[in-house]
Amino acid sequence: GFSALFNGTAGNRNGGEGTENDGRTFVGMGEGDSLDIVFDPSKAPEGVTIYTIRSYAGHGDQRASQKYTVYAANASRPDQFVKIASVNYDSRGGLNEVAITSAKGKPLAEATRRLRFVFRGGALGFNVYREIAVQSKTIAKRKPVAK
Numbered sequence: 001g002f003s004a005l006f007n008g009t010a011g012n013r014n015g016g017e018g019t020e021n022d023g024r025t026f027v028g029m030g031e032g033d034s035l036d037i038v039f040d041p042s043k044a045p046e047g048v049t050i051y052t053i054r055s056y057a058g059h060g061d062q063r064a065s066q067k068y069t070v071y072a073a074n075a076s077r078p079d080q081f082v083k084i085a086s087v088n089y090d091s092r093g094g095l096n097e098v099a100i101t102s103a104k105g106k107p108l109a110e111a112t113r114r115l116r117f118v119f120r121g122g123a124l125g126f127n128v129y130r131e132i133a134v135q136s137k138t139i140a141k142r143k144p145v146a147k
Contacts, residue, residue: 054097
């Protein structure tokens with residue numbers, strides 16, 4: 001099954017949904033910004049299998065665009081990243097979702113310890129991300145086979 005690694009809100013500090021520059025409503029990511037998601041080795045010693053990545057952006061102008069590349073690092077080599085997807089979605093404004101999945105139900109990456117999102121700038125500099133959701137499944141630790 002799937003479970004949330006962490007849960008948050010894109011609501012503003014007053015509990016509303018209006019965009020305010022209060023450090024809570026949105027995260028602006030642009031050229032040179034990155035985000036690492038690390039899967040806890042004590043909970044997933046063999047890493048996790050990544051099936052879907054969804055990102056949501058929203059703003060009243062072109063900062064609702066999404067531009068980033070995703071890299072995955074294997075549990076056996078947590079510092080060696082391999083590109084798994086690139087997103088280049090232009091928006092004139094509003095809320096949008098980008099879903100990254102692989103064909104025929106196959107995973108995007110297996111035995112994953114870390115995901116790295118490397119962001120690019122948009123037409124107005126940074127883009128406004130509201131949420132990034134990763135759907136994964138923990139790989140069970142392999143038991144030794146008795147001979």
